[in-house]
Amino acid sequence: MHRPSLFFLLVTMLIVTCQSHAETAEVIIKGVGSIKVYVEKFVPEKHNIKSCGDYKCLIDGNPFFGSDGKIPSEKITKIVFSHQNGTTNLDVSAMYNPNISSDNIKSRISVDHYWGQFYKVTGRFSDGAGTYIAQWIVTTDGSIRTHISDIETIYELFTRISGK
Amino acid sequence: MSWEFIHIIRRTYQSDDNWGEMFIQTVKGGWERLCYTYELPWNAYESGPLSGKSKNNISRIKIGTYDLKPRSNGPKGWRLELQNTGHRSNIQIHRSHSSMFIQGCILPVKFNNLSVSKLKKGDPLIQTQSIDLMNKMKTRYEKMKTRKKGNSSLTIAATLPALHIMPRSSMYA
Secondary structure (H helix, E strand, O other), rough: OOOHHHHHHHHHHHHHHHOOOOOOEEEEEEEEEEEEEEEEEHHHOOOEEEEEEOEEEEEEOOEEEEEOOOOEEEEEEEEEEOOEEEEEEEOOOOOOOOOHHHOOHHEEEEEEEEEOOOOEEEEOOOHHOOOOEEEEEEEEEEEEEEEEEEEHHHHHHHHHHOOO | OOOOEEEEEEOOOOOOOOEEEEEEEEEOOEEEEEEEEEOOOEOOOOOOOOOOOOOOOOOOOOOEEEEEEEEEEEEOOOOOEOOOOOOOOOEEOOOOOOOOOOOOOEEEEEOOOOOOOOOOOOOOHHHHHHHHHHHHHHHHHHHHHHHOOEEEEEEEEEEOOOOOOOOOHHHHH
């Protein structure tokens, strides 16, 4: 009598385990440390998604990047910068469908020395019309995301501030 | 079952060339030359599981036939999204930005690098003209859609569409 409910409990646990499984990709930055990206499946039912016509425009009340207005399939849950003094977490809010794997991460994420113990981490995520660029200033004690947008917005920003 | 709506001829198959031409189907079933196209050059992975396939973000997609899905809202306005593009995603025919930045999509434009009146990247006219082309595409699409069943499709090839009936003199007007 209790066997069916035990069976369903096991199946449910298996599904939950699969859905929460985080895939990761890591790039080693020679002489500096490494960047590891953690990605999970996106479960729409767990989120409040707002539509603006045929464009999904808000997830949990905020604009988001990576799917050009479709329901995303993946979400970045963590990006961790590991260095000689420990680890620093980067702000990954609103970042979906990164399209990053261990095969392509080297061409997607780069780290440049900024000054002292400060680094600039730049990433290019997703594909096609969903592509977005993010940049962080990272140090051993903390980090801040200084930019996230599509490439057209970067161009418009540059044009605006340069007056060209 | 899909119906052919757009045909793109790439000037070269696999090279660093960006340019092509776009034809759209007429109501009578022929083909009309619409405009030039601008895409990223071909750039393929050299190793790993995607070896030989186009690089995400930095390459055009491979030639072939793709179903199209119209999209309306969002910052790029009305556009057509290619379906079943394998490891590539969000590949669309959408209006060009004045900067002509793309990450794998196809831009309709009114000039190419051999045109007499070359526009330079950054000229707002590039975007205005491209929006006009998308509007023309949309009008034709909506007229055709009422007469057809199934999805519309795009063929990217190195040759002209088989039933190209426009007089040759108007092809390169």
